[in-house]
Amino acid sequence: MGVTKTHMFTSRQNELAQAAKVLAHPARIAILEYISKQEGCICNDLVDVIGLAQPTISQHLNEIKKIGLLKGTFEGKNLCYCINEERWEELQQSFHLFFSNINYNCC
Template identity: 75%
Template sequence: MGATKTHIFSPRHNELAKIAKVMAHPARVAILEYISKQENCICTDLVDEIGLAQPTISQHLNEIKKVGLLDGTFEGKNLCYCINKERWGHVQELLSSFFVNINLNCC
């Protein structure tokens, strides 16, 4: 489906789809999991931990940031990442409401 068709869906549907797309890559899940266990994290920490090249990690971090799940602050020349707690809570609520409202008794 092309991006031009997103207007026919609700903002909630589009938001859930964007979040799901970000979470659909195992490297991004690993990055979020690692960062969530740290006080803060720089890209080189992730390169060492995840085992992907720095440009690849940076691309994944940018995709995660686009949906608002990460905050970043500069410490010297390094950008330190942490989980955006407020946005994370909102995403949890969105996903929970989606799964809770699924009718498992059909068919």
């Protein structure tokens, strides 16, 4: 969908679509699963666990950060990432509302 068409939809619809797009990649799901089980995560840990190159992991982390699911701190030359709990719960609720507002009696 072209950027010029997003104005036709509500901000909630655009936000949910953007989050779904980011979550549609299996590497990003694996990254989020790993980070969610840690107290913190240094990017080099992800390279060892996920098995992708460091630049690829960094690109995926940047996409996840764009929708606000990660927060991070600098520790020397390393970045330490963790789940942004507030944003996680917001998206969880948004997806729950989306999936629970379905009319199954249409046919």
